[in-house]
Amino acid sequence: MITRETITKASQRIAPHVRRTPVIDVVVEGVALSVTLKLELLQHAGSFKARGAFNTLLQAHVGAAGVATASGGNHGAAVAYAAQQLGHRAKIFVPEISSPAKVSRIASYGAEVVQQGANYSEALALCDAWIVGSGASGVHAYDAVPTLEGQGTLARELEAQAPGIDTLLVAVGGGGLIGGIAAWYQSGIKIIGVEPVTCDTLHASLAAGARVPVKTSGLAADSLGATTVGTLMFDIAKQHVAQVALVSDDDIRAAQRKLWREMQLVTEPGGAAAFAALLSGAYRPEAGERVGVIVCGANTSIDIFGQLFS
Numbered sequence: 001m002i003t004r005e006t007i008t009k010a011s012q013r014i015a016p017h018v019r020r021t022p023v024i025d026v027v028v029e030g031v032a033l034s035v036t037l038k039l040e041l042l043q044h045a046g047s048f049k050a051r052g053a054f055n056t057l058l059q060a061h062v063g064a065a066g067v068a069t070a071s072g073g074n075h076g077a078a079v080a081y082a083a084q085q086l087g088h089r090a091k092i093f094v095p096e097i098s099s100p101a102k103v104s105r106i107a108s109y110g111a112e113v114v115q116q117g118a119n120y121s122e123a124l125a126l127c128d129a130w131i132v133g134s135g136a137s138g139v140h141a142y143d144a145v146p147t148l149e150g151q152g153t154l155a156r157e158l159e160a161q162a163p164g165i166d167t168l169l170v171a172v173g174g175g176g177l178i179g180g181i182a183a184w185y186q187s188g189i190k191i192i193g194v195e196p197v198t199c200d201t202l203h204a205s206l207a208a209g210a211r212v213p214v215k216t217s218g219l220a221a222d223s224l225g226a227t228t229v230g231t232l233m234f235d236i237a238k239q240h241v242a243q244v245a246l247v248s249d250d251d252i253r254a255a256q257r258k259l260w261r262e263m264q265l266v267t268e269p270g271g272a273a274a275f276a277a278l279l280s281g282a283y284r285p286e287a288g289e290r291v292g293v294i295v296c297g298a299n300t301s302i303d304i305f306g307q308l309f310s
Contacts, residue, residue, distance in 0.1 A: 002145060002183040002232070007152035014054040014150060017085065019043055021154075023161045023292075026263065031278055035291050036162045037263075040154060041298035046105065047223075048154055048177055048296050049078035049141075055150030056139045062088045064139065065136040069093070070127035072120050072173070072222045073102025074270075074297055075141040080111035091136065093127040095119050097224050099268075101301035119216065120174075121306060122228050142174030143230030152180030158292065159184070165292040169194055169274040172202045172244065174226035179233025182240035193237070193244040194277040196252065199224045203233060203244040219249040223270030223297060233234065245282035252276045255281050256310055266305055271297030 021042050028035050044050040053075070057067065057241035066089025069079045076092035083090035090111035094103060096118060106113050114130075117123040120141075131138045140147055154177070158168075167190040170178040182191045193202050205211045211234050217226035229237070252269045255276035259265040267275075274293045277283040285291050 002148050002180070002236070004108050004151065004184055004186070006149050007156055007180070007184050010146070010149040011153040011156050013058055014051060014153060017054045017082070018050050020157060023158065024249050024263070028278060031285070035278065035288045035293060036109040036165055038154070038158050038292060038294050039265070040294055040296045041267055045077040045081040046226065046297060046299040047074040047078065047271070048080060048151060049075045051153050052147035052150030052176060053078040053082040053149045054146065057082050057086055057088065059146060060137045062137045063135060066090055067139055068127055068131050068134070068136040069139040069141065070120065070124035071141050072225060073106070073107065074100045074223055074299055075107065076111070077102060077105045077299065079139050080106045080109035083111065084109045091130065091208040093117070093123040093238040095123040097225070099300065099304070101304065102222065102299045105299055119227065120225060127232060142176030142179070142226065143232055145232065147176050148180040148183060148232055150180065151177045152184045154294070155181040155184035162292055164290055166290045167192060167285060168292040168294070169226060169277055171195070171270055171273040171296055172229070173199070173224040173270065175202060175229040175233035175237065177294070179230065179236045179240060182236045185240065186206050187240045190242045191240055192277070192283050193241050194282070195244055195246055196220050196224060197246045197248055200246055202228055202237060205229055206237065206244060219252055219271055220269035223268060224273060232254060235283070243296060247273055247276040247280055250281040251282070254278050254309055256305070265295060266298055266300065267295060268297045268300040273294055
């Protein structure tokens with residue numbers, strides 16, 4: 001079971017290896033007087049994923065075959081970085097839709113990259129077959145207890161930094177981040193998931209009352225494009241996620257622009273999705289409501305990012 005106690009132990013375990021990322025309070029005109037941004041895009045390897053990667057590898061027995069994982073990009077970069085820091089070989093399976101910037105970052109940490117499969121699910125199948133044949137240690141992107149406990153350390157950290165927030169907006173892909181966060185807060189605050197309308201995996205599953213697969217596409221599909229949310233997170237979400245807000249690609253682009261123009265933050269689409277829900281009105285806070293937003297990823301190229309302003 002994923003509890004505040006196990007998340008606290010994970011936090012202590014990974015503390016020497018991850019950054020305590022900052023928070024900033026900003027005014028979002030017309031939306032809220034004060035919004036707290038948790039700048040997890042400043043984490044090692046460019047996203048929150050380093051937390052779960054280190055928590056997993058620090059407890060794993062890793063043999064000569066090293067570690068292997070499937071990823072849309074960010075998790076792969078985090079595992080590659082953690083493996084490099086801990087002295088392990090790493091083989092990362094990514095789908096064809098993964099951005100060149102993310103593939104390049106994975107390779108920069110010395111990992112072997114296998115880019116095959118139309119989507120994350122196909123890359124995962126290839127990775128699972130490799131693990132069975134090679135004996136490598138697997139690191140699941142979002143549906144494993146050490147992964148969720150690691151991601152939950154972000155919430156523990158944020159609670160100490162911003163104890164007065166009422167609501168927290170969190171982008172959702174496979175659900176490891178929001179699952180870990182919700183396991184920490186235990187409905188002590190309102191947790192709002194945010195998904196692109198073209199990657200509405202958790203939204204569809206909560207509506208159906210069971211995990212259902214969806215077809216994913218769009219601007220943020222390389223990071224938020226899991227076709228089915230994880231089993232572990234779904235049980236948590238049913239209890240502790242208040243709702244899921246949906247945003248368009250245009251909403252996400254607008255959020256990326258605003259984060260750059262007003263805060264000089266370079267975000268990837270998935271990293272800006274939670275903020276997009278606030279700007280677009282997909283989530284509307286009540287008067288006086290103190291809102292937190294996880295800005296969770298920065299893995300994009302300057303060329304791609306620059307196109308937002310051309």
